[in-house]
Amino acid sequence: MNKALLQPIVVICICLFFTSCVRDTDFNQAEDVALTPIIELDLIYFNLSANNFYDSINSNPILSVTDTTEIRFLNDGELQDRLQKAEFYFKFTNSIPRNFQVDFQFLSETNDTAYVAGTRVDEGQPATPVITEYTEIVENADIFKLTQANKVVVTVAIDSSSQNLEGDLSLKSKTTYFLQN
Amino acid sequence: MRYFLTYILCLVGVLAMGQNKQILYGFDAVPQSLMLNPGSHVTQKKHFGVPFLSQIHVNGGASGVTAYDIFKDEAESINDRIRTAIFEMDNTNFFTVTQQLELINFGWRARNEIYFSGGIYQELDFISYFPKDLAILAWEGNRDYLDYPFNLGEISATGDLTTVFHFGVNKKISKRLTLGSRLKIYSSMISFRSVDNQGTFTTSLGGPDAENIYEHTIQNADLNLQTSGYASLTDSENSGDVTSDILGRALFGGNLGVGVDIGMNYEINDAWSFSASALDVGAIFHTKDVENYRAHGTYTLDGINLIFPPLSDGEATLPYYDNLEDEIKNELALDTLTTSYTQLRPLKFNASITYGFGIFNSSGPCDCLNMDGSQLHKQNVGLQFYSIFRPQGPQMAGTLFYYRRISNFLSAKATYTVDSFSSSNVGLGIAADIGKVNFYLAADNLLRYNNLAKAKSVSLQLGFNIKIDDE
Numbered sequence: 001m002n003k004a005l006l007q008p009i010v011v012i013c014i015c016l017f018f019t020s021c022v023r024d025t026d027f028n029q030a031e032d033v034a035l036t037p038i039i040e041l042d043l044i045y046f047n048l049s050a051n052n053f054y055d056s057i058n059s060n061p062i063l064s065v066t067d068t069t070e071i072r073f074l075n076d077g078e079l080q081d082r083l084q085k086a087e088f089y090f091k092f093t094n095s096i097p098r099n100f101q102v103d104f105q106f107l108s109e110t111n112d113t114a115y116v117a118g119t120r121v122d123e124g125q126p127a128t129p130v131i132t133e134y135t136e137i138v139e140n141a142d143i144f145k146l147t148q149a150n151k152v153v154v155t156v157a158i159d160s161s162s163q164n165l166e167g168d169l170s171l172k173s174k175t176t177y178f179l180q181n
Numbered sequence: 182m183r184y185f186l187t188y189i190l191c192l193v194g195v196l197a198m199g200q201n202k203q204i205l206y207g208f209d210a211v212p213q214s215l216m217l218n219p220g221s222h223v224t225q226k227k228h229f230g231v232p233f234l235s236q237i238h239v240n241g242g243a244s245g246v247t248a249y250d251i252f253k254d255e256a257e258s259i260n261d262r263i264r265t266a267i268f269e270m271d272n273t274n275f276f277t278v279t280q281q282l283e284l285i286n287f288g289w290r291a292r293n294e295i296y297f298s299g300g301i302y303q304e305l306d307f308i309s310y311f312p313k314d315l316a317i318l319a320w321e322g323n324r325d326y327l328d329y330p331f332n333l334g335e336i337s338a339t340g341d342l343t344t345v346f347h348f349g350v351n352k353k354i355s356k357r358l359t360l361g362s363r364l365k366i367y368s369s370m371i372s373f374r375s376v377d378n379q380g381t382f383t384t385s386l387g388g389p390d391a392e393n394i395y396e397h398t399i400q401n402a403d404l405n406l407q408t409s410g411y412a413s414l415t416d417s418e419n420s421g422d423v424t425s426d427i428l429g430r431a432l433f434g435g436n437l438g439v440g441v442d443i444g445m446n447y448e449i450n451d452a453w454s455f456s457a458s459a460l461d462v463g464a465i466f467h468t469k470d471v472e473n474y475r476a477h478g479t480y481t482l483d484g485i486n487l488i489f490p491p492l493s494d495g496e497a498t499l500p501y502y503d504n505l506e507d508e509i510k511n512e513l514a515l516d517t518l519t520t521s522y523t524q525l526r527p528l529k530f531n532a533s534i535t536y537g538f539g540i541f542n543s544s545g546p547c548d549c550l551n552m553d554g555s556q557l558h559k560q561n562v563g564l565q566f567y568s569i570f571r572p573q574g575p576q577m578a579g580t581l582f583y584y585r586r587i588s589n590f591l592s593a594k595a596t597y598t599v600d601s602f603s604s605s606n607v608g609l610g611i612a613a614d615i616g617k618v619n620f621y622l623a624a625d626n627l628l629r630y631n632n633l634a635k636a637k638s639v640s641l642q643l644g645f646n647i648k649i650d651d652e
Contacts, residue, residue: 024249024253024254024632024634025248025249025252025253025254025634026252026253026254027252029252029259030252030259032258032259032260033259033260033263034260035319035320036260036320037318037319037320037321037322038321038322038323038324038325039322039323039324040322040323040324040327040384040395041395041397041484042393042394042395042397042482042483042484043393043484043485044484044485044486044487045392045393045483045484045485045486045487046486046487046488046489048489052489065489066489067487067488067489067490067498068498069485069487069498069501069502070500070501070502070503071485071502072502089394091394154487156489172387172391172392172393172394173393173394173484174393174394174395174484176324177322179322
């Protein structure tokens with residue numbers, strides 16, 4: 001009886017261990033795994049008042065002001081590889097009774113221009129600010145240019161200026177990064 | 182990140198409830214059952230494990246997902262399946278891998294009827310809970326989750342590579358009661374631990390008075406990672422150094438700890454018996470090569486505020502980006518500490534109640550298979566309970582078993598287990614004594630063996646011993 005029982009048990013166990021398998025699966029699909037997160041991130045913001053555009057000491061209008069900031073992650077190797085599309089959104093609130101031209105010049109580490117964008121900003125009134133929205137979509141070949149940049153130069157140019165000019169110009173902005181690997 | 186996820190998902194495929202050896206528990210034909218209950222019945226007179234082959238144990242699992250769920254060969258995109266898995270799983274789901282290899286195991290019955298046993302084994306134990314919110318953030322981004330507080334506290338993982346030196350005693354102290362205990366010295370080679378984390382990350386639309394479009398807020402973050410045995414490895418320049426470093430630590434060169442196992446077996450009457458054990462009641466004291474990291478604070482990011490300072494030609498503007506980085510570093514301080522810490526071992530409890538029937542006494546007048554002289558039954562049925570303390574609380578398993586001594590050289594045990602992974606885990610173990618060589622093999626989740634990819638957990642133990650019942 002013992003032998004009679006032993007054999008089938010051993011055979012069954014051996015069969016179980018040697019026939020166990022992993023089937024109906026395709027592990028090559030791992031290569032198709034793609035993370036496609038969409039990330040919303042604040043960019044820059046500023047608040048300028050009318051007197052930023054007039055030099056009261058020398059009584060001269062200042063027709064444009066410029067500032068620069070680094071955006072170091074933009075030319076990071078990983079972002080260069082993964083960025084599919086970037087959507088910049090700028091929202092200006094203007095209570096200065098003048099039109100503005102605002103330009104964004106993206107520069108590389110060697111200060112070569114990599115990408116430019118810009119918009120007109122409508123004039124407002126001190127009591128009734130006007131909102132100008134502007135969206136810049138960067139995709140395809142332009143992505144390569146954009147991700148060569150690591151800083152942005154912002155130039156705010158006013159059509160004309162005087163000592164009595166009143167009001168404020170503010171900017172809020174964000175970028176939507178569409179990533180894929 | 183993509184590869185990290187892929188590896189985690191692949192692990193799911195090849196690798197059971199961490200450390201539960203429900204088949205071996207109470208399986209007295211296998212000397213290693215003493216490792217699960219130092220107070221269990223010992224039927225042999227002596228045993229020697231075949232070095233490096235006396236117990237090979239691998240055990241892995243994922244409580245929320247199977248490899249088949251992810252990699253099944255169907256038209257639907259793998260990315261849709263991963264997305265479904267991420268949303269179906271919970272932060273209480275976990276991934277675990279345990280591996281043990283006995284280097285030496287031996288035991289003998291002394292004249293005073295105490296069964297002494299000892300040995301050395303190496304253990305790898307890893308568990309990570311599923312950080313669901315971070316997985317969603319990595320997979321989907323924050324665009325569709327405005328105002329949703331991503332929970333950073335879901336990060337919870339521990340990993341240990343340890344050598345254990347042990348020595349135990351076992352004695353039948355009365356007709357019905359057997360008691361045993363085992364002293365363990367741990368030598369930790371590498372250990373890391375990140376538990377008790379907290380904090381949230383939220384992106385919300387700024388109101389009319391907000392500085393910018395969004396407010397990205399990290400709230401009450403407190404994230405920590407304790408490591409030992411890791412910092413010096415990253416300093417080692419070539420892999421030869423790393424290998425010799427780790428081997429040195431395996432032999433009392435690592436961070437040392439101490440613990441005990443205790444266990445008992447009580448025969449309530451001729452048919453019923455009760456057993457229980459507590460394993461790894463102890464701690465490792467991490468004092469050498471310790472590096473702990475802690476990041477904590479609250480911070481709201483608005484973007485970069487340009488102030489258009491009046492500049493003369495060639496004058497550089499303010500270093501906005503550097504200032505922002507400094508501000509973040511100040512508000513979310515990252516501390517690196519080298520203070521010692523004590524780590525409790527994952528405490529395990531086993532208990533069983535057994536009903537035995539049929540008298541087993543095949544060896545004639547000298548009942549050599551039964552050196553401690555208690556009644557052996559041909560068949561046993563019973564219930565087992567197992568629990569292990571994990572970072573997020575105990576994990577438990579219940580097992581129904583049937584144990585049969587088929588002949589004086591063959592025993593088998595079948596188990597049906599309900600645990601965090603599944604409620605249909607059938608396991609089978611056999612132990613054969615061929616001459617003086619004792620061989621055993623135990624595996625669970627047999628119902629899934631025709632396609633392991635569908636198993637949430639797999640556990641396998643096998644080993645060879647020399648068992649001497651008489652001389």
